[in-house]
Amino acid sequence: MDTQNQYVVRLENVHKNYALGKTEVQALQGVSFDILRGDFISIAGPSGSGKTTVLNLIGCVDTASSGTVSVLGHRTDTLNDEKLTALRHKGVGFIFQTFNLIPVLNIRENIELPAMLDGTDLGMSKAEREEWVAHLIVSVGLEDRMNHKPAELSGGQRQRVAIARALVMRPPLVLADEPTANLDSATGESILELMKRMNREFGTTFIFSTHDVGIVAIADHVIRLKDGKVIENRRVDEKAAV
Amino acid sequence: MIAAKMAYGNLFLHRAKSLLLGTIMCLGIAVLFVGNSLIDTAIGGLRKMFVEGFTGDLMVTGPTVFPTTIFGETAGGEQVIPHIAKFPDYEKFLASEKGVAATLPLLGGQVEMGLGEQVIGRGSAFGVDVERYKSFFSGNVTIVDGAWPNKDDPSWIVISETSAAMLSRAAGKKIGPGEKIILSALGDTAGIVIREVKVAGIVRFNQSNQQLARISLVDADTMRDLLGFASLRDTAVKLTPDQQQFVSVFDPNTLFDSPAPAASPATQATTEAKTDAAPDQGQTVAATPVPAWQYLLVKLAPGASASKVLADLTKYSAGIDTGDHVQDWIAGAGTVARTAVTIRLIFDLMIFIVAVIVIMITMNVLVVSISERVPEIGTLRALGAKKQFIRKMILLETTFLAVIAGAFGLLLGYAILLLMKKSGIAAPNLFFEAIFAGKNLVPVISLSGAIKAFLWIFGMSILSSLYPIALALRIKPVVAMQGE
Numbered sequence: 001m002d003t004q005n006q007y008v009v010r011l012e013n014v015h016k017n018y019a020l021g022k023t024e025v026q027a028l029q030g031v032s033f034d035i036l037r038g039d040f041i042s043i044a045g046p047s048g049s050g051k052t053t054v055l056n057l058i059g060c061v062d063t064a065s066s067g068t069v070s071v072l073g074h075r076t077d078t079l080n081d082e083k084l085t086a087l088r089h090k091g092v093g094f095i096f097q098t099f100n101l102i103p104v105l106n107i108r109e110n111i112e113l114p115a116m117l118d119g120t121d122l123g124m125s126k127a128e129r130e131e132w133v134a135h136l137i138v139s140v141g142l143e144d145r146m147n148h149k150p151a152e153l154s155g156g157q158r159q160r161v162a163i164a165r166a167l168v169m170r171p172p173l174v175l176a177d178e179p180t181a182n183l184d185s186a187t188g189e190s191i192l193e194l195m196k197r198m199n200r201e202f203g204t205t206f207i208f209s210t211h212d213v214g215i216v217a218i219a220d221h222v223i224r225l226k227d228g229k230v231i232e233n234r235r236v237d238e239k240a241a242v
Numbered sequence: 243m244i245a246a247k248m249a250y251g252n253l254f255l256h257r258a259k260s261l262l263l264g265t266i267m268c269l270g271i272a273v274l275f276v277g278n279s280l281i282d283t284a285i286g287g288l289r290k291m292f293v294e295g296f297t298g299d300l301m302v303t304g305p306t307v308f309p310t311t312i313f314g315e316t317a318g319g320e321q322v323i324p325h326i327a328k329f330p331d332y333e334k335f336l337a338s339e340k341g342v343a344a345t346l347p348l349l350g351g352q353v354e355m356g357l358g359e360q361v362i363g364r365g366s367a368f369g370v371d372v373e374r375y376k377s378f379f380s381g382n383v384t385i386v387d388g389a390w391p392n393k394d395d396p397s398w399i400v401i402s403e404t405s406a407a408m409l410s411r412a413a414g415k416k417i418g419p420g421e422k423i424i425l426s427a428l429g430d431t432a433g434i435v436i437r438e439v440k441v442a443g444i445v446r447f448n449q450s451n452q453q454l455a456r457i458s459l460v461d462a463d464t465m466r467d468l469l470g471f472a473s474l475r476d477t478a479v480k481l482t483p484d485q486q487q488f489v490s491v492f493d494p495n496t497l498f499d500s501p502a503p504a505a506s507p508a509t510q511a512t513t514e515a516k517t518d519a520a521p522d523q524g525q526t527v528a529a530t531p532v533p534a535w536q537y538l539l540v541k542l543a544p545g546a547s548a549s550k551v552l553a554d555l556t557k558y559s560a561g562i563d564t565g566d567h568v569q570d571w572i573a574g575a576g577t578v579a580r581t582a583v584t585i586r587l588i589f590d591l592m593i594f595i596v597a598v599i600v601i602m603i604t605m606n607v608l609v610v611s612i613s614e615r616v617p618e619i620g621t622l623r624a625l626g627a628k629k630q631f632i633r634k635m636i637l638l639e640t641t642f643l644a645v646i647a648g649a650f651g652l653l654l655g656y657a658i659l660l661l662m663k664k665s666g667i668a669a670p671n672l673f674f675e676a677i678f679a680g681k682n683l684v685p686v687i688s689l690s691g692a693i694k695a696f697l698w699i700f701g702m703s704i705l706s707s708l709y710p711i712a713l714a715l716r717i718k719p720v721v722a723m724q725g726e
Contacts, residue, residue, distance in 0.1 A: 061719040089626020100621040104251025116244040
């Protein structure tokens with residue numbers, strides 16, 4: 001962890017190329033930025049601008065073609081699959097555009113799932129963990145739905161479950177890939193407000209991607225991408241800087 | 243725990259897949275359970291019948307060209323099975339061998355039975371030491387009329403119930419204890435030998451079929467006479483010095499060089515001259531007669547390893563180097579037992595082929611299932627699930643399916659076997675009577691058979707899940723970001 005600067009994420013001249021048939025697509029072209037602990041950041045841009053690629057790299061589910069990606073003080077290109085898995089497990093929470101809940105588990109179990117994947121005790125007893133999960137369920141307003149299956153919930157409720165699941169390991173960093181894309185605007189707004197509240201309540205860094213310029217305003221820090229390049233990188237109290 | 247819950251839940255979530263695989267496994271287990279039970283019934287029945295009634299667990303036979311059966315069936319074409327030359331050595335060795343409970347010497351051959359000039363039947367006869375025979379096959383023989391002969395009774399025969407009925411029919415009168423029968427050997431190289439024997443008793447073979455139930459027991463000396471061996475009822479052979487010299491230094495190659503060998507043994511009698519003192523000219527020398535036996539049956543102690551004793555005995559026999567054969571009861575029993583074992587092999591081969599097909603089908607269904615669950619597995623990986631977790635989840639899924647399908651399969655198999663047991667399928671002929679080990683098929687329903695069937699299917703399931711697991715482990719967490 002880069003404690004001196006409190007950076008949770010640092011990208012330096014990152015390139016990412018994909019092979020698409022016989023042609024090579026340059027998804028990211030020399031992207032560099034830092035993210036501070038506790039920030040609520042929006043990575044904005046139109047479709048194909050490289051938002052999801054950036055989140056994939058920060059979430060340690062993909063690797064850069066060149067450049068360095070540091071997450072929570074670890075250079076991801078130096079870690080093997082096992083260490084990357086451990087870093088994701090303990091350090092990064094995920095909120096997916098399509099919710100990605102496990103259909104056979106009920107809401108409570110879905111939220112608790114990351115904590116049960118490798119028998120980790122989160123430094124707390126079973127009773128404390130259950131209390132923590134219950135607190136999360138109440139925080140996302142699903143206490144009356146906790147024994148339901150995901151299929152019995154609305155899209156907004158599912159995304160609330162996903163938010164609680166992302167926080168169960170108390171990760172320093174939560175990534176949300178277009179978390180409102182599959183929701184109506186009112187629900188999307190409430191989801192963003194919930195994320196913001198969690199950000200304030202737990203001090204967790206939230207990074208969410210969106211192509212909706214309307215919801216960028218909620219962020220403390222906006223990184224705007226276009227054609228794989230950063231075209232804007234500003235904190236809300238700053239003027240635009242490239 | 244959570245992996246087990248997810249695995250169990252997935253079975254019901256993907257119902258069509260689970261139902262298809264479950265049905266295959268269920269039927270597979272039922273077929274295996276029933277098939278194995280029937281074959282176990284056949285082999286178990288045959289084993290009990292032969293081991294406890296006719297062959298013992300292992301047997302040594304005289305030096306035929308090819309191994310022979312207890313009924314003298316041999317591919318070598320010998321008309322009379324040669325005797326075991328070093329019979330006492332075998333007995334001494336087996337007495338010291340761990341795991342051997344008892345031994346029984348035996349002679350065997352085909353005889354014709356008559357009343358005066360009238361032929362009334364023919365069949366297999368065993369020449370036995372009656373006390374040893376009764377003790378060796380104590381559970382298989384019951385006297386139903388007359389009595390067992392005494393050890394020193396001369397020239398007797400004990401005929402089976404079946405033979406008695408058959409002979410009585412042919413003779414037109416009841417053949418029973420006290421009746422005198424003329425025996426003549428069939429296929430005897432020593433020429434025509436005829437002996438009169440007295441029926442001592444009628445015996446029932448408790449473990450037998452129509453074919454085996456026709457065997458008669460004859461005193462060993464009469465059987466030796468019929469087969470052309472030296473009889474022990476004769477007193478010890480007295481050899482002149484010339485004869486003694488001949489048996490000591492006899493070289494068959496000199497037969498055609500020397501115009502007049504002193505004498506030629508008329509039989510295959512086994513006599514060992516005492517040579518500890520050089521005989522004086524003109525004196526006779528007493529030889530110690532060694533009884534001729536063609537078979538030496540071995541009964542194993544409960545829990546003894548047949549393969550170990552067989553290996554030890556084979557090694558010992560090879561060391562003696564007299565060309566004797568050492569074999570197990572299956573070889574000793576002959577065609578019927580070999581057929582049952584062959585049927586088992588064919589069944590096992592069929593099971594193997596079916597197994598390959600089942601594995602292929604199961605594997606394909608699992609591969610499709612994995613490909614449908616790529617986002618779910620990717621999500622688990624993204625959330626921090628290690629590869630072991632994914633592997634465990636899929637293996638548990640297969641295990642649950644095998645256990646549930648297994649339970650249904652075993653129930654189905656059990657029901658089929660019960661039905662077969664109740665209906666009591668009758669043996670249509672002697673072959674099936676032997677295979678069924680009785681007149682009706684009464685399947686043995688064993689726990690071990692059920693466990694074997696389950697383990698076989700379970701093993702196949704695990705095997706067929708290996709490739710799909712390998713595919714699942716290749717799924718990258720990044721696919722979780724690509725949506726469901």
